[in-house]
Amino acid sequence: MNRAGGIEILMPALNPAELWQESERWTNFGPELFKLKDRTGRDFCLAPTHEEVSVEIVRRTIKSYRQLPLLIYHIQTKFRDEPRPRGGLIRAKEFVMKDLYSFDRDEKGLDESFEKMRQAYERILQRLKLPYLILEAEAGAIGGKYTLEFTVPTPSGEDEVILCRSCGYASSKSIAMIGDSEVPQGEETPLRKVHTPNLKTVQEVASFLSTTPDRLVKTLLYIADGRYVAALVRGDRELSESKLSLAIGAKSLQMADGETIEKLTGAPMGFSGPVNLREDVLIVADKEVAKMKGFITGANEEDFHLIGVVPGRDFSISMVADIRLAVPGDPCPKCQGKLEEIRGIEVGHIFKLGTEYSEKMKAYFQDEDGSLKPFVMGCYGLGVSRLVSAVAEIYHDEDGLCWPISVAPFDLIIILVNTQDDVQRETADKIYAQLSQKMSVLYDDREESPGVKFKDADLIGIPIQIVVGRKAMENKVELRVRRTREREDVSLEEIEDRVLSLWERLKEE
Numbered sequence: 001m002n003r004a005g006g007i008e009i010l011m012p013a014l015n016p017a018e019l020w021q022e023s024e025r026w027t028n029f030g031p032e033l034f035k036l037k038d039r040t041g042r043d044f045c046l047a048p049t050h051e052e053v054s055v056e057i058v059r060r061t062i063k064s065y066r067q068l069p070l071l072i073y074h075i076q077t078k079f080r081d082e083p084r085p086r087g088g089l090i091r092a093k094e095f096v097m098k099d100l101y102s103f104d105r106d107e108k109g110l111d112e113s114f115e116k117m118r119q120a121y122e123r124i125l126q127r128l129k130l131p132y133l134i135l136e137a138e139a140g141a142i143g144g145k146y147t148l149e150f151t152v153p154t155p156s157g158e159d160e161v162i163l164c165r166s167c168g169y170a171s172s173k174s175i176a177m178i179g180d181s182e183v184p185q186g187e188e189t190p191l192r193k194v195h196t197p198n199l200k201t202v203q204e205v206a207s208f209l210s211t212t213p214d215r216l217v218k219t220l221l222y223i224a225d226g227r228y229v230a231a232l233v234r235g236d237r238e239l240s241e242s243k244l245s246l247a248i249g250a251k252s253l254q255m256a257d258g259e260t261i262e263k264l265t266g267a268p269m270g271f272s273g274p275v276n277l278r279e280d281v282l283i284v285a286d287k288e289v290a291k292m293k294g295f296i297t298g299a300n301e302e303d304f305h306l307i308g309v310v311p312g313r314d315f316s317i318s319m320v321a322d323i324r325l326a327v328p329g330d331p332c333p334k335c336q337g338k339l340e341e342i343r344g345i346e347v348g349h350i351f352k353l354g355t356e357y358s359e360k361m362k363a364y365f366q367d368e369d370g371s372l373k374p375f376v377m378g379c380y381g382l383g384v385s386r387l388v389s390a391v392a393e394i395y396h397d398e399d400g401l402c403w404p405i406s407v408a409p410f411d412l413i414i415i416l417v418n419t420q421d422d423v424q425r426e427t428a429d430k431i432y433a434q435l436s437q438k439m440s441v442l443y444d445d446r447e448e449s450p451g452v453k454f455k456d457a458d459l460i461g462i463p464i465q466i467v468v469g470r471k472a473m474e475n476k477v478e479l480r481v482r483r484t485r486e487r488e489d490v491s492l493e494e495i496e497d498r499v500l501s502l503w504e505r506l507k508e509e
């Protein structure tokens with residue numbers, strides 16, 4: 001962060017409600033915002049993120065374009081009232097974050113700050129020796145127009161990631177785009193109404209009509225920013241609400257309740273279809289549906305379905321968009337390769353926020369021509385405690401952790417095998433005195449059995465181990481590498497040089 005021009009500050013964990021009311025997140029953030037009252041009844045929250053506080057600091061101190069760009073960051077404990085805390089450090093109510101907030105004069109400045117941060121994040125993850133993917137992702141509660149997520153691929157992660165190994169396209173599953181595919185079109189047959197008593201699910205209707213779910217089209221009704229929307233996806237597909245929101249530019253999207261469905265279709269839930277829908281319903285068809293002919297839908301009449309539905313002839317599509325969830329095997333949107341699904345741990349997320357916060361919170365600066373302009377913002381989060389989890393997930397074996405040297409709590413551990421043996425103790429003391437000048441050394445001289453000490457050293461995963469045992473009589477100790485299990489006897493004369501060169505090698509690896 002410093003190399004990118006960031007200034008480190010400390011921000012309050014306890015925030016007054018007023019700041020969050022200005023940004024409207026006091027209510028919009030949802031139940032994850034940890035709210036509390038002080039003894040006089042004033043509202044506060046324990047901040048999960050610090051856009052509001054950083055805007056407050058900047059609007060009070062920065063007045064001129066000459067003071068921009070400004071990058072401020074902090075590494076601090078933050079809070080979220082998670083409904084289901086789990087996974088050790090992955091999803092906890094309290095966590096450590098690094099967040100940087102950038103303030104620029106214009107979009108061009110924001111682009112530059114964003115690019116600096118993207119590069120800094122790549123350097124950090126490379127130094128941590130973590131494999132990572134950069135995903136296109138959803139902004140969620142932070143908002144903003146463009147975001148990138150950094151995720152560490154591992155089967156134990158909670159992030160669902162869609163990936164193309166041919167071209168490197170990677171996206172959060174909820175918004176992963178899908179390339180064009182061949183769709184079995186079906187035939188243009190006359191429209192027929194069939195009696196389907198008490199059959200509501202796609203599978204029930206398909207079985208009853210002796211066909212497969214991919215010949216059905218689901219009609220899902222929503223209310224988006226007060227408008228009615230019908231989303232059409234093939235019977236065997238799942239709608240992505242995120243992609244639907246993006247396609248129609250909706251800020252809020254809610255599934256229509258039973259009452260609304262009856263009002264719009266004239267039938268109870270389970271029998272909705274696009275034919276003869278009320279006129280004020282926007283019909284958004286998935287790309288696949290737009291290519292199909294002669295499919296089956298609800299008839300907007302209780303216990304009836306329509307067979308042989310043809311878009312254009314029987315109803316009009318208002319908008320065609322890619323709105324279904326991607327699944328493994330779908331074509332890549334960039335290269336037509338095959339998409340795969342993997343899991344990952346989200347460790348970082350960077351956002352181009354634009355002027356959303358500065359306008360809501362009236363944070364302006366004076367530009368060169370004298371006019372007042374809102375700060376153009378970005379924010380850049382890195383989950384410090386999550387990173388510990390991600391590193392542990394990638395670097396461990398059956399005996400414990402194998403920290404990469406860049407994040408290991410110590411570089412070297414000296415294991416004194418027999419604390420009662422004078423030669424061994426003197427040798428270990430001497431090596432400790434010598435090497436602790438050069439690196440961080442942990443010295444295990446506990447009165448424990450050698451077995452316990454070896455096991456503990458493996459468990460805590462210090463990268464370099466020196467075992468001082470019986471061979472100390474012959475001026476030799478054993479040098480071990482935790483991760484690779486390399487081991488060899490080294491004479492006392494050589495030990496310092498050998499450890500230093502091993503240390504350099506491990507930093508490079």
Ligand SMILES: [Zn+2]
Binds near residue numbers: 164169
């Ligand atoms: Zn591809």
